[in-house]
Amino acid sequence: MTNPTTAPTSGNPSAPTRVAVLGSGSWGTTFAMVLADAGCDVRLWGRDPAVADEVTTRRTNSKYLPGIELPAMTGTTDAAAALAGAQIVVVAVPSQVSRATLAGLRDLVEPDAVIVSLMKGVELGTDERMSQVIVEALDVPLSRVAVVSGPNLAAEIARRQPTATVVACQDESAARFVADACSNSYFRPYTNDDVVGVELCGAVKNVIALAVGMAQGRGFGSNTAATVITRGLVEITRLGLELGADAATFSGLAGMGDLVATCTSPLSRNNTLGRHIGEGMSLEEAVVATGTTAEGAKSCRSVLDLAAKHGVDMPITAGVVAVLYEGLPVEEMARGLLARPQKSEGVDG
Secondary structure (H helix, E strand, O other): OOOOOOOOOOOOOOOOEEEEEOOOOOOHHHHHHHHHHOOOEEEEEEEHHHHHHHHHHOOOEEOHHHHHHHHEEEEOOHHHHHHHOOEEEEEEOOOOHHHHHHHOOOOHHHOOOEEOOOOOEEEEOOOOOOHHHHHHHHHHOOOEEEEOOOOOOHHHOHHHHOOOEEEOOOHHHHHHHHHHHHOOOOOEEEEEHHHHHHHHHHHHHHHHHHHHHHHHHHOOHHHHHHHHHHHHHHHHHHHHHHHHOOOHHHHHHHHHHHHHHHHHOOOOHHHHHHHHHHHOOOOOHHHHOOOOHHHHHHHHHHHHHHHHHHOOHHHHHHHHHHHHOOOOHHHHHHHHHHHOOOOOOOOOO
16 A cells, blocks of 8 residues: 555546546536546446446546536446545445445455545444444545535535535545545635534534425524524534544534535525425435435434533434424424523533
């Protein structure tokens, strides 16, 4: 294995960075587009042969990104072909199946590749963040794992609308390597070393977006949404600080930036699913109406478990779990949040 403080190189300074993207859904395909637009040689792996063929031959993915023209990239269902020679391996599979998916690919990953997580969740059963799952499933050092998070709604980025993101990694050179690979005219990456904080922001903001959507589905307005968003940020910060994250992360792109985008946009799957719940649908009905399972609906329980292990109070997260899995009406969740004992505002409040 190469020195973990040195980013891998192609051996040819003029050759494009070779990247494998695992997961040909909307976000995986969009990030593959970002990388290809930045000049990388991209191979997009998925399980659907029709999607892989369409990506390669027609430069579209009509199943997940209808109407979007993609740059040249190779779609494939052959994991070995996708991963061969890849200097960066991007993981964009659903968080709750990531361990099983990656374990089967362990022997195919190049030993010096940087692994990039686009996943936003906490694993059920273990309460582990996705970087921890990657380390265990692929048997790689944490210094080779980067996480990407920010106000990055796939549908907007696919239309090449300007946005920024955060690439976090313990190793500064690896973070910069990934940032350079995905930097283009509409996608601006910043780097930091707060993997814990960036990952928690990405996971918990989905849960807060569910709560905002539930409130909106019940007809509550902007005051309620702003209250839930602001106090949701307090919950994320409280948990992050307990786990050793950097306080500055929570006011940045991965924190407030991503939280606002996910909680307020109709393009947000978590906000949309929450709205359906607020309108009276069951979780199963809401998943069908949304068209996919929002990550927050699965990871809210593991986030709450993680908080309980560390003695962190997360009332909004607890309320979402109670609505989705314990039959609590949305109105009672809202009233319960406002009926909490009065305290000074702040992370400890």
